[in-house]
Amino acid sequence: MDDDGQPRIRRRELDPEADRALYKQLADDIRTQIAEGELAPEQRLPAEKFLGQIYGVSRDTVRQALNLLRTEGVIVKKARGSEVAPAQDPRVLGSGTGGIVGARMPSEAERRRYGLPVGVPVLVVLTARGEIVLPANRYAIRVPGDIDWENFGREDLERDAARSSETSPDGPTHSD
Numbered sequence: 634m635d636d637d638g639q640p641r642i643r644r645r646e647l648d649p650e651a652d653r654a655l656y657k658q659l660a661d662d663i664r665t666q667i668a669e670g671e672l673a674p675e676q677r678l679p680a681e682k683f684l685g686q687i688y689g690v691s692r693d694t695v696r697q698a699l700n701l702l703r704t705e706g707v708i709v710k711k712a713r714g715s716e717v718a719p720a721q722d723p724r725v726l727g728s729g730t731g732g733i734v735g736a737r738m739p740s741e742a743e744r745r746r747y748g749l750p751v752g753v754p755v756l757v758v759l760t761a762r763g764e765i766v767l768p769a770n771r772y773a774i775r776v777p778g779d780i781d782w783e784n785f786g787r788e789d790l791e792r793d794a795a796r797s798s799e800t801s802p803d804g805p806t807h808s809d
Contacts, residue, residue, distance in 0.1 A: 642679055643671055644687050655690055656697035661750070662688075663698065664707055667717050668750040674720035678708065705748035733759045736769060747771075 643666060647658045666672045679687065684695045699715055702708045708715045739747070739755045747755070747768040756772055758765040 642666065642684070642687060647688055647690065654697075656694045656701065659684075659688055659690065659694065659698035660701045663702060664705075664748060665750040667707060668753060672717050674717050677711070677714060677716045680714055702748075707748060735759070739766075739768075 642663075645662045647655050647662075649655060651658065653661075663672070663678070672678070678684070678699075681692050681695045681699070685692045688695070699708065703710060703715070706718055709718050735757045736754045737757055739749055739753075743749070743755055743766060744751070749755070749768055754769045756767045756769050758767070
């Protein structure tokens with residue numbers, strides 16, 4: 634919290650001469666701070682008036698930015714202002730897509746469509762029907778053989794080592 638009781642927020646200079654509207658620049662900055670963990674899930678945002686003072690913009694510009702972030706699901710409206718949306722586990726896609734999975738940096742249009750901060754890639758699934766593009770910060774790909782690390786224990790390690798030595802004609806292999 635700042636001295637005046639408002640949640641801390643890092644201020645980036647907005648460029649009134651830029652092609653991108655001020656409210657979009659403000660939304661980008663807040664979205665980036667959320668993606669980078671500077672603003673935590675369920676953390677209250679500073680009041681509209683205070684955000685306007687921090688960024689040197691009108692309260693209307695702040696409202697437009699916050700409305701954009703609400704529409705994207707990045708923040709939620711509460712009785713007394715707005716807060717960062719609760720964290721969500723990524724949606725897991727099975728490998729049943731039958732496609733080839735890769736990742737790349739999104740185009741500017743994809744970045745806007747998914748509300749992605751700069752630097753967050755998209756997953757690309759190539760299927761017989763075409764290309765599926767998904768924001769990498771909201772999806773995970775599960776493939777056959779994925780290890781459930783939370784439930785992986787010593788017994789699993791010993792069993793897998795035993796299987797490995799059974800299938801190798803020379804017994805277990807070791808690398809030094």
